[in-house]
Amino acid sequence: MIAELKELWRYRELLLVMVQRDLKIRYKNSALGFVWSFLNPLLTVGVMTFVYTNFIFKDQPNMGAYIMAAYLPFMFFQMCILDSAQSVLVAMPLIKKIYFPREILPLASIFSNFINLLLAFVIFFAYLLIRYFTNPVTFPIKATAVWLPVLLLITWALATGCSLIICALNTFYEDIKYIMGVLLYLLFFICPVLYFSEQVANSAINHSTNGLIYKIYNLNPIGYLCTAYKKILLDPITVTVRGSETAAADPMRWDYLGVAAVTSFAVLIFGYYTFNRLKWRFVERP
Template sequence: MSNYIQNFLKYTPLLQELVSRDIKIKYRKSILGVFWTLLNPLFMMIILSVVFSTIFKFDVENFPVYVLSGQVIFNFFSESTTGAMGTIVDNGALIKKVYVPKYLFVISRIVSSVINLLASFTALIIVMLAMRVELHFTVLLSVIPLALIVLLSLGASLFLSAITVKFRDIMHLYGVFMTGLMYLTPVIYPMAILPDKVRTVVQINPITNILLMFRDVMFYNKVPSLTGLVIGGVEVCFFLALGTYVFYKSQDSFILNI
């Protein structure tokens, strides 16, 4: 284990350069630059709030904030995994030339997405203050669901990046999958409106538990329940173990398929 830690520390400067490169590429030639990280969730919040609170008449208190909180969690998972799944293929030229721990490319995308996550979280706090939503002390516990979604995304990203090297079609299908997953995650609707069978399917979705935990600490002054923490921990450990195993077993053949 110490060897892995020493190896990671050795390549930390490279990780910093990769994160910096990812951010620069994303906002290259953009006038507002990183400021778009704040604007994007706010614009989507406005659109979704108008559609679902006016047309579909979802009766949820502070619905715009409700929607934005769901976006913070789901959009991070979507952005980080979508960006990370192609990292090995995109960096094939570098991988062929020199030895680099290949997991660094995946981690760099996760870290750059975490920066956007913090910006989105800041936007959420600003909107809550603007709408005079009370901030409870439990907001400090938001670090728990945020850490869980980051680790869940890392596990999923390791898995996706490994299998994408051999099966490139996954990159094209993943967008469709994420669209379906969004509707199976309570981002824009309350769980109470769902029929029992549909609610069961939504609850199986690992993002759901984390999202509901995030809303509880942000709005409802609730400390995460032991059940929720155990479920979240088990789900995160499963995805991390699966992703690490598949990535480790596949990395030696990456160079043959890039």
């Protein structure tokens, strides 16, 4: 594995050029290139915010920010897996002719999506500031936002590990990407993007199992990452517990984040190992 990493480092220039190429193609051919790639998340968040502020969470202020804080990293995770699943197959004519570390193909997709995620967070903070200037109450950017790079790193590790595994498998079994499409769609509802993890904690089913459901729920690394983004970037929410009582919001749980971090890096190492074991057989696929 160390030898593979050294080889990858030797080819870092190629990875850089691939990422540049990816971004260039994405933003080329259209003056609106940059806006274009954020139109989808912005529209989605816009519609969700409208529905959720008006019909579901009527007393939760700034619901759009809460949705966006979790939706952006989740979208990154999803796009990484779906993009990199195809990356080796698309480059098949190239890798049949010439050698370079094959992991560069999915990694290029992942890094260009990561740059997209960073730009998306710039838009997120811009949104917070614009809201603040139109209605100055409390300054919206919290001190705990310094933890954002840590969360981004963990999210990157998880996304990269999963992407490498899916990419290697999809190269041999081309229907994996359809299965992943469905699984990611379902995963979206299991993760607290459109709702809050406190609602899981205060649910009847969680109380009847003595909090077991909530514990299991938070073991999902991408799920707890969604919660963590909301907690470090935004104010704690006011929770309504069955009826009209209110309870304190659950604080940021570093132990669950630790579990998510360990899981993510384990997935990263396992994914890299799996990919390297399978990569020589890509060109010999049926």
